[in-house]
Amino acid sequence: MRIILFTGKGGVGKTTISSATGAYLASLGKRVLVISVDPAHSLSDVLEVDVGPEPKAISQNFYAQEVDVYFSVEKYWGKFKEYIKSLFKWQGVDDIMAEEMSILPGMEEVSAFLWINSHVEEGKYDVIIVDSAPTGETLRFLSLPDAASWWITKVLPLQRRLMKFIRPVAKIATDMPLPEEETYDALEDLFRQVFNLYYILQDPKISSIRIVTNPEKMVLRETEKAYTYLHLFGFPVDAILVNRIAEKGDFLASIQQKYLEQINQNFYPTLIFEVPFLKEEVLGIEKLEKLGRLIYGDRDPSEVFYKDKPFEIYEQDGSFVLKLHLKEVPKEKLEVFHFGDELSIKIGNFKKHFFMPRALINKEVKSARINAPYLEITFA
Numbered sequence: 001m002r003i004i005l006f007t008g009k010g011g012v013g014k015t016t017i018s019s020a021t022g023a024y025l026a027s028l029g030k031r032v033l034v035i036s037v038d039p040a041h042s043l044s045d046v047l048e049v050d051v052g053p054e055p056k057a058i059s060q061n062f063y064a065q066e067v068d069v070y071f072s073v074e075k076y077w078g079k080f081k082e083y084i085k086s087l088f089k090w091q092g093v094d095d096i097m098a099e100e101m102s103i104l105p106g107m108e109e110v111s112a113f114l115w116i117n118s119h120v121e122e123g124k125y126d127v128i129i130v131d132s133a134p135t136g137e138t139l140r141f142l143s144l145p146d147a148a149s150w151w152i153t154k155v156l157p158l159q160r161r162l163m164k165f166i167r168p169v170a171k172i173a174t175d176m177p178l179p180e181e182e183t184y185d186a187l188e189d190l191f192r193q194v195f196n197l198y199y200i201l202q203d204p205k206i207s208s209i210r211i212v213t214n215p216e217k218m219v220l221r222e223t224e225k226a227y228t229y230l231h232l233f234g235f236p237v238d239a240i241l242v243n244r245i246a247e248k249g250d251f252l253a254s255i256q257q258k259y260l261e262q263i264n265q266n267f268y269p270t271l272i273f274e275v276p277f278l279k280e281e282v283l284g285i286e287k288l289e290k291l292g293r294l295i296y297g298d299r300d301p302s303e304v305f306y307k308d309k310p311f312e313i314y315e316q317d318g319s320f321v322l323k324l325h326l327k328e329v330p331k332e333k334l335e336v337f338h339f340g341d342e343l344s345i346k347i348g349n350f351k352k353h354f355f356m357p358r359a360l361i362n363k364e365v366k367s368a369r370i371n372a373p374y375l376e377i378t379f380a
Contacts, residue, residue: 001120001206002302005130006241007138008212009222013243015042016282016291017212017275018131019064021301023285024292026062030126030302033063033119037112037141038133041066048284055119059285063125065115072111109141110194117197127302135211135226142201142235204236204307212241215259224355227267231311232357238305240267241295244277252277265352269325271305313357320360320379324352326370336368336377345375 006018015036022034033055036043043066044051049058053068112130119128132138201207209230213223223240230237242263246252264272275295282291292301312323324345337344341361343354363379370376 001123001125002127003116003120003130003201003207004127004302005132005138005201005207005209006212007132007135007209007226009214009219010040010134012212012214012219013275014212015046015131016288017241017243017295018129019043019046020282020288020291020295022062022064022127022129022292023059023288024296025127025129025301026059027289027292028300029061031061031063031124032127032129033065033125034129034131035065035067035112035115035119036131037067037109037116038131038137039069040133043131046283046288062285067112067115069111072115110190112141113194113197114190117193117200120197120200135222139226139229139233142198142230142233202234202236204238204304207236208238208304209235210239210241211237212243213263214244215242215256215263217259220259220263221355224266224353227270228355228357231309232313236307237270238307239271239273241273241275243275245274246277262353266354268310268352269306269308270310311354313360316378319366320363322354322360322377322379324354324375324377326373326375334368334370334375336365338365343377 004021006014006021008014015038018036019034022032025032034043035055036051041051043064047058047064049056049064051058051064051066053066053071055063055065058064116128116130119125133141211223211226211230213219227237227240240263242260245260246256260274273295275291278291280287282288295301308325310325314321314323322343335346337346338356341356341358343356345352345354360379366378366380368375368377
């Protein structure tokens with residue numbers, strides 16, 4: 001079983017590349033599901049087939065699904081949704097409005113976790129490809145279990161125990177709907193599934209994150225942020241796919257060249273795939289399969305392309321240490337510049353820019369030393 005999650009800034013072409021990867025894998029005989037968890041679903045448009053809220057066979061070995069929060073809530077959140085709806089109705093909200101308001105913030109992300117975990121537990125597919133939301137929303141999606149863990153482990157059990165004593169008295173004093181035991185059972189089971197998938201997504205033997213980007217300044221900036229935070233949160237990024245690269249000799253190619261060089265330097269040693277700019281739209285399963293072959297060549301797209309950590313941040317003797325993997329061990333003078341949220345490293349002709357996590361932005365560089373094949377920078 002493999003899970004490959006594609007993310008990237010909106011408009012970079014991640015749905016097309018997700019689908020192309022799935023189509024190519026299906027042609028290799030693997031049973032593949034491409035599941036879109038992006039609220040702005042475009043999977044149906046790319047496949048030229050109406051994709052529903054449950055897996056649908058598109059071609060041999062190829063299945064697709066667009067997660068729909070309303071359908072998912074009915075399927076997974078029945079008890080909890082009915083309780084929330086009853087609360088709104090008790091407050092005088094009419095039926096239609098109560099139905100809409102019962103879809104609380106975060107339910108969409110949780111629904112996506114539940115669907116993917118369900119597919120993992122069923123084991124019907126060799127590869128699950130997740131067409132995710134733009135990078136900011138993806139980070140929120142992937143960090144959801146961390147954000148919810150305190151409430152689930154501390155608050156929910158305590159509230160459940162208290163409710164056993166309060167419920168009989170409260171029912172006499174008020175007609176306000178109170179959660180029943182089955183509501184708590186449903187919630188605990190839902191979050192069990194969410195946390196199960198969370199740990200699977202952090203396992204580099206099973207899961208990989210692939211970032212789709214374009215050779216443009218603003219897109220590259222967001223890619224650097226996503227790359228840093230995904231690794232920081234423990235999610236393995238095994239490849240960067242640079243989409244829409246112009247042909248050599250084209251005016252645009254000369255502009256893109258400096259960004260391509262920057263991408264190869266800044267994301268080393270993560271594998272880089274270059275995807276050419278195509279003069280026609282890639283729509284339908286046949287064209288998507290051809291694009292998949294063009295991207296990966298003779299390589300199996302379900303392969304884990306990179307496993308190690310390109311960088312690591314840890315605390316040592318009251319200071320933070322940033323440990324970066326170097327492309328080569330240079331003998332030239334090492335220079336480190338720190339300004340704002342960016343760290344610039346220069347060794348001879350080699351330059352590398354690193355986007356800084358918030359924890360290090362206001363720290364000062366105390367020392368920098370090469371401990372082959374790593375550069376270790378200590379922040380005071």
